[in-house]
Amino acid sequence: MAESRKAFVERLFAHRGALQAFFYRRLRTKSDAADLVQEVYLRMLRVSDADAILNPEAYLFTVARNLLTENAAVDRRQAEAADVGEADGMQHLLDVPGFDTALDVTQRVARLRVVLKELPPQCCAAVMLQYHHELSYQEIADRLEVSPSMVNKYLQQALSHCRRRMARLR
């Protein structure tokens, strides 16, 4: 029992989810990525007046992006070949793999194209309308003749399915 709890703690803390993989391509080593996870988290902890942040998500992305930039700056100072590009906004940051560090972006996207077609039609349609046709949740709801909260649910199911299918590739 003690061993399995220890293993649990170890996994929870040592693996620290997919963010390590998330950062992995931008950094040279896994331990750099692990440090960044902790650094992002600690900076989020330091926010004392949470109400002052109007968009916590944008704040989170900014923290992560700034850390990548700082890291890049340190690497440049050390005149080493860092695999870190210019951090030019959220889109750039999000252009980083979610899971499999062995797959490059082309392979991941190809895989997701297949996964997309496996989705139940209402989930697939919600994804296409959101990403391809750039409709709002209300507009998607109108097209599918359901409530916006159902749209919310379809999109969650879609991401959840994609995450499982991509995680299995690890």
Place this chain on the structure above:
Amino acid sequence: MTPSNEQIRLAIAEQAIEWFVQNRGGPLDREARSRFMAWLKASPVHVGEYLAIAGLARDLDTAANTTQIPLEPLLVRAREQAHRVVPLEPSVLGHAPVTTLPRMSRVWSLAAAAALAFIAVATLWLTRDGERFGLPRTYSTGHGEQSVRALPDGSVLHLNTDSQVTVHYSRRERVVDLDRGQALFQVTHQGERGFRVAAGNTQVLDVGTQFDVYRRPGAVRVTVVEGTVAVYIGPPPMPTKPLPPAALRVGAGYQVEVRDQVGSPRPVDARGVVAWLKRQIVFENEPLGEVADEFNRYGHIAIEIEDEALRSLPITGVFDAYDVDSFVASLATMKEVVVQRTPTRIRILSRASARREPLSDTR
């Protein structure tokens, strides 16, 4: 029953997905914003999963924009599925099921059932502690364990190795007894309802903040990461009375050591103090004796320092708390020190005494 790591990670990923989809839908209202922040601040795993989902969505966006799926037929099938009503109790209603679900849907409903099972497990996991107000609850970690828990009021408790707390919540006050060990508290502010940590007779009163309390025999160390706390030695404060005049206010980035009395605050790198969250231990010119004690809190092979004089040797460095080997390896590079190692013992000797006394493992 403890759910497996994978189930926990999936449950966290599901929460991350829920927040991510909600964020894409438009700005969160004030209440949702603060719940989202609290969720992010609860664990580095949450932050990690959230960013990972954002990365996945980015790839999905690219996939959706580089694929050909004719929209109109898709919409027709989607509406059909969305409006298919599956009778829950056909026998009760006296109807046979209208349609047999097509194969894909069956697979999906299996997936949905699995997802529900995960949510059930997650809910079980989150509420397993039956956090009812008024009932004291004990949380503890064994040797080499750590844990993170949300308390009933939304405050977060990080428990380090070999630690135990007892939580008593009443309508008037939230009290956590630190029975032993070390804990970091991220406190949710609740107006009049204070938050107090008692480590023996050392009282630490929160004024809306994050702080770390480390209780050792004969000493309590309080480190404030954010905000301010009041520290004093004595009985719990009376609800309507002001704090005792001796209560010391300690601000962010300061640490006090409480022995027979409350020491004076000294500035510290709070990052070093909370480094145990990632199982790293940070030393800055700390005596080898204390460094070894610190490792012995985590490790299974105790480090023994044979030479009194060596105990004061200053050590600086960042180490993985569970990686005694690399710590011992770096010790062995110091010229004053000799490390003698067997499968059951790690002895640290000064070079001079090592020459006199060969290693024996048969004590």
